[in-house]
Amino acid sequence: MSLFGNRKQAVPQAETLGDDAIVVSKLRKTFGDFVAVDSIDLTVKRGEIFGFLGPNGSGKTTTIRMLCGVIEPSGGTATVMGYDICKDPEKVRCNIGYMSQKFSLFQDLTVDENLRFYSGLYGLTAEKYAERRAYILKMADLEGRETELTKNLSVGWKQRLALGCATLHEPKLIFLDEPTSGVDPTARRQFWELLYDLANDGVALFVTTHYMDEATHCNRLAFIYRGDIIAAGTPQEVKAGLAKDTILRLDVDDGEGALAALQGNSAVAEAYMQGASLQVNIGHLSADEADLPAVLGSAGFLVHGVERVEPTLEDAFVHLVTEQGGRA
Amino acid sequence: MRGSVARITAIASKEFIHISRDWRMIVAVLVLPLTQLLLFAYAISFDVRNIPTVTLDLDRSAASRAFIDAYGHSGFFSMQGGVTDQAGVMQAFDRGTARAAIIVERGYGDDIASGRPGPVSVLIDGSEPNSAQLAQTYALALDQTLGRQAAVSWAAARGLSPPTAGTLQPLVRTWYNPERRSADFLIPGLMVVIIMIVTIQQTSVTLVRERENGTLEQLMESPLTHGELILGKVAPWAILGFVDMVLITAIALVVFGVPLRGDIAVLAIGTLLFIVCSLSLGLVISAVAPTIESANMAGLLVSFLPGFMLSGMAFPLASIPVPLQVISYLFPARYMIEISRGIFLRGTSWGALYPEVLSLAVYAVAALGIATLLNRRRT
Numbered sequence: 001m002s003l004f005g006n007r008k009q010a011v012p013q014a015e016t017l018g019d020d021a022i023v024v025s026k027l028r029k030t031f032g033d034f035v036a037v038d039s040i041d042l043t044v045k046r047g048e049i050f051g052f053l054g055p056n057g058s059g060k061t062t063t064i065r066m067l068c069g070v071i072e073p074s075g076g077t078a079t080v081m082g083y084d085i086c087k088d089p090e091k092v093r094c095n096i097g098y099m100s101q102k103f104s105l106f107q108d109l110t111v112d113e114n115l116r117f118y119s120g121l122y123g124l125t126a127e128k129y130a131e132r133r134a135y136i137l138k139m140a141d142l143e144g145r146e147t148e149l150t151k152n153l154s155v156g157w158k159q160r161l162a163l164g165c166a167t168l169h170e171p172k173l174i175f176l177d178e179p180t181s182g183v184d185p186t187a188r189r190q191f192w193e194l195l196y197d198l199a200n201d202g203v204a205l206f207v208t209t210h211y212m213d214e215a216t217h218c219n220r221l222a223f224i225y226r227g228d229i230i231a232a233g234t235p236q237e238v239k240a241g242l243a244k245d246t247i248l249r250l251d252v253d254d255g256e257g258a259l260a261a262l263q264g265n266s267a268v269a270e271a272y273m274q275g276a277s278l279q280v281n282i283g284h285l286s287a288d289e290a291d292l293p294a295v296l297g298s299a300g301f302l303v304h305g306v307e308r309v310e311p312t313l314e315d316a317f318v319h320l321v322t323e324q325g326g327r328a
Numbered sequence: 329m330r331g332s333v334a335r336i337t338a339i340a341s342k343e344f345i346h347i348s349r350d351w352r353m354i355v356a357v358l359v360l361p362l363t364q365l366l367l368f369a370y371a372i373s374f375d376v377r378n379i380p381t382v383t384l385d386l387d388r389s390a391a392s393r394a395f396i397d398a399y400g401h402s403g404f405f406s407m408q409g410g411v412t413d414q415a416g417v418m419q420a421f422d423r424g425t426a427r428a429a430i431i432v433e434r435g436y437g438d439d440i441a442s443g444r445p446g447p448v449s450v451l452i453d454g455s456e457p458n459s460a461q462l463a464q465t466y467a468l469a470l471d472q473t474l475g476r477q478a479a480v481s482w483a484a485a486r487g488l489s490p491p492t493a494g495t496l497q498p499l500v501r502t503w504y505n506p507e508r509r510s511a512d513f514l515i516p517g518l519m520v521v522i523i524m525i526v527t528i529q530q531t532s533v534t535l536v537r538e539r540e541n542g543t544l545e546q547l548m549e550s551p552l553t554h555g556e557l558i559l560g561k562v563a564p565w566a567i568l569g570f571v572d573m574v575l576i577t578a579i580a581l582v583v584f585g586v587p588l589r590g591d592i593a594v595l596a597i598g599t600l601l602f603i604v605c606s607l608s609l610g611l612v613i614s615a616v617a618p619t620i621e622s623a624n625m626a627g628l629l630v631s632f633l634p635g636f637m638l639s640g641m642a643f644p645l646a647s648i649p650v651p652l653q654v655i656s657y658l659f660p661a662r663y664m665i666e667i668s669r670g671i672f673l674r675g676t677s678w679g680a681l682y683p684e685v686l687s688l689a690v691y692a693v694a695a696l697g698i699a700t701l702l703n704r705r706r707t
Contacts, residue, residue: 068549090551098549102542106342108349113342120338121550123331175549 019082021046021173021204022067026076029062036062038227039076044220046172047202049195051209051218053317059227060208064175067206069093081173094122097166101178105162107151111142114150114165122169129168136164139194156187163194173204180211192217212314223317230320235313242311242319245269248287250278251305252296261299267292270322274314281319335552339560343534347564357526361572364522365579369515378406379463382426384417385410389437395448398474399430404466417451427453428463443482446475511584516668517641519576523599524606524639524661525631527569531610532627534561535703536620554704558696562607569603580672589675594685598667601688605660606631608695615702634659641665663687 022044029037037059044050054060065071067080069089077084083091105114115136119129137143140160150158159179166174176195180188192214195205207218215221215235222232231238252258255278262271262280267290270281282290293303311319347353383396400407408426411417420426433447440446450467454460538544547557577595580586610627617623636642638652639661645653656662663684670676670684678685 065549070548090553093549094551096549098546100542100545102545104542104546106346106543107541109342109345113345117338117342118550120334120341121547121552123334123551 019046020044020079021048022050022078022080022206024067024076024078027063027066027073027078028075029059029066029071030074035227037066037073037224040222040224040227040229042222042229042232044173044204044206046204047199048219049199049205049207049217051207051215051221052224053209053215053221054224055210055321058224060224061177063224064098064177064206064208067092068096068098068175081171094169095171095173097169097171097174099162099166099174099176099179101181105150105158105165108149110147110149111137111153111161112146114161115168118165118168124169132168132170136161136168140164154187155183156190159183159187159191160194163191167198167203172202173206174198176205176207178208178210180209180214188214212312212317215313221313223320225321225324228324230324231316239311239313239316242281242316244284245311245319246282246285246287247309247311247315248280248282248290248292249274249307249309250280250292250296250303251307252278252301252303254301258296258299258301258303261296261301262292265295267295270318272318279309279315279318281315331551332553332556335556336560336563339552339557340563343561343564347568353530356530357568357572358575361522361526362575362579364525365515365518365576368518368522369511369584379404379428379466380408380426381405381428381430382408382417382420383410384413384429384431386434387432387436391437391440391446392432395432395436395446395474396430399470402466402470404463405430421451421453427456427460428467430467440478440482446478512586512673513669514641515580515584515586516672517639517665519573519580520602520661520664520668521635521639521641522576523569523573523603524635524659526572527565527603527606528610528613528631529624529627530565531561531607532613532617532623532630533620535611535614536617536623539706540620554700558608558611558700558703561611562604562696565607566600566603569607570600573599573603586672588672590671591678592671594678594681595667595671598664598671598681598685598688601685601692602660602664602667604692605688605695608692608699609660611699612695612702615699615706630659635661638662639665660688660691663691 020043022042024040024042026039026041027037028035028039040059040063042050052060052063062071066073067078067085069080069085069092072086077086079085080092081095083095085092106117109117112133115133116129119132124132137146140157140163142157142161142164145153145157150161153161163176163179166176180191183191188211195207199205207214209215218235220232220234221238222229223238224230231241250258255273255276258278259271259273262268267282267285268280269283272279280290280292282292287306287308293306296303347357381399383399385392385396396407399405405428408420411420411429417426417429417431420429429451431449431451433449436446436448448471450464450471452460452463452467535544538547577588581588609630613623613626613630617626634656638645638648638656638659640656641661645656645662648656666684667681667688670681
């Protein structure tokens with residue numbers, strides 16, 4: 001959270017007018033009996049940073065691949081930058097940028113060669129390429145490193161070069177599949193500043209991430225779980241689902257042991273580790289009614305302190321997933 | 329259309345950069361084929377020379393020594409010295425110091441002098457059937473020649489007219505001067521197999537590598553189509569494969585003195601089509617293989633086994649079992665070897681070779697299509 005604390009005001013607000021970059025209706029994908037994506041609906045506006053969250057294997061990547069026109073949906077429709085993904089997948093791919101978590105650059109090519117390759121792939125004219133190349137080298141802070149092999153760049157540079165390659169043809173919509181995984185905090189922060197700049201220029205960004213601090217700074221979110229979107233809205237709206245619940249942070253020596261001791265306790269709706277401390281959702285009860293120090297004390301765990309905390313996005317998602325699990 | 333050409337060019341030029349950055353690939357493309365040509369051309373020879381041989385001379389007469397010397401001078405047997413008894417022969421065979429033994433029985437000199445059959449025997453180690461077969465042929469031919477010489481001199485010594493000379497000489501001559509024939513026959517076939525090995529090996533890993541690196545995923549999210557990707561991958565290797573073929577042909581002509589009797593244009597067209605066929609076969613492997621390792625193994629298997637066994641390079645295809653003959657049509661080498669031998673050795677005209685050229689053309693288109701479809705299914 002601290003990473004982006006001072007940038008909070010700078011988050012651009014999505015334009016309220018203008019076309020939608022992505023409109024998805026009842027989109028579905030099955031692989032045999034397995035339902036990877038189960039009739040989801042979502043809309044992404046131009047210039048909006050849209051966070052697409054969910055655990056591994058929940059259908060995030062499958063959704064992106066359908067929206068990019070790489071795989072055909074089993075049902076439903078989607079329009080991306082005004083083109084139907086089933087009828088015009090080539091048009092879709094010409095009008096989007098894509099960056100994967102692996103920063104899929106060619107490691108044995110230089111910075112320049114990677115850029116030229118993508119320029120050829122997207123059919124840029126020589127003048128356009130020269131202009132975009134200069135812009136991207138500056139944007140990614142890669143000036144002077146044009147002839148360096150990509151594999152010798154640090155992860156942060158690779159990541160920015162990958163973003164540069166994905167934006168070379170000036171798409172108005174970019175898909176970023178976990179673009180910050182494995183990147184150090186400083187580089188992540190720099191990277192998000194680039195994303196804000198793009199969004200300010202009216203580029204829509206469809207971002208998957210599992211960093212909750214990053215999710216907080218998206219304009220809107222959708223949380224996909226087992227192929228289903230179980231929550232959507234602004235970060236505040238998503239958290240509002242937990243507003244009536246009481247969340248306690250317990251300072252206890254053996255967090256894991258205490259967590260096990262709380263399983264099955266009727267007062268506890270949800271309990272989970274967050275960092276080193278034990279986080280407990282006691283629903284509508286008050287801290288006194290639940291009296292967790294006494295409960296844990298009788299089980300042999302000494303509680304040093306209890307503090308009521310505001311629900312975070314992470315709390316919201318744990319809550320949502322627990323609800324889903326209970327239903328399944 | 330212009331965009332399509334630009335995309336294919338982009339892929340092809342980046343492939344060239346990959347190749348130029350990786351010295352192992354340069355070795356694999358330029359050094360290995362030539363080494364293979366030289367190695368195989370010298371190693372795969374149907375001639376057997378210098379069979380290590382021991383002698384057991386129990387007669388110890390001038391005649392027996394002359395008999396043994398004749399073997400030594402033939403060039404086929406390399407004399408490893410004499411042993412004193414049967415056990416010595418066994419020992420030499422066991423140790424592998426000899427694979428043939430010449431045994432002259434006691435009384436050989438007297439028998440020859442008095443016109444009786446000379447008791448000699450030749451023992452051959454049959455654990456290498458091919459060499460054994462040849463050694464036996466040499467020995468029989470030598471014995472019959474020597475026997476006839478003995479008969480002639482025996483008759484002459486008695487003032488009788490010698491028996492009419494036999495027809496053994498032509499048989500011996502087939503093996504006596506075989507080197508040139510063997511190379512001429514082998515090299516036009518060998519070059520086809522080498523090109524097949526190099527091209528299949530290189531392309532069999534290319535798509536798998538992109539898939540493992542995640543770059544294929546990135547490419548698929550761009551306007552690039554599967555067909556363009558495949559063509560962009562084939563183009564640089566087709567050029568390099570062709571350069572290889574030119575180098576190998578030059579070596580065949582200059583170093584091995586292989587004749588070039590037919591139309592070189594037909595050879596060039598056939599070569600280009602054949603290279604595209606092999607590359608596509610490699611891409612088919614690459615499209616279905618789960619890992620780089622398995623792609624490598626499959627590439628080795630598909631290039632070496634059908635290359636040597638089902639191409640007609642080493643064995644005439646008519647002599648292999650019928651099911652294998654049928655399978656041999658699935659690999660492009662058999663068509664190309666027909667073209668190669670036709671052009672190099674027989675000076676065959678376009679009119680007689682067009683079925684093979686046409687087969688390669690159809691094969692190339694089909695294999696490219698299959699590789700494209702299989703790769704699309706994997707993404």
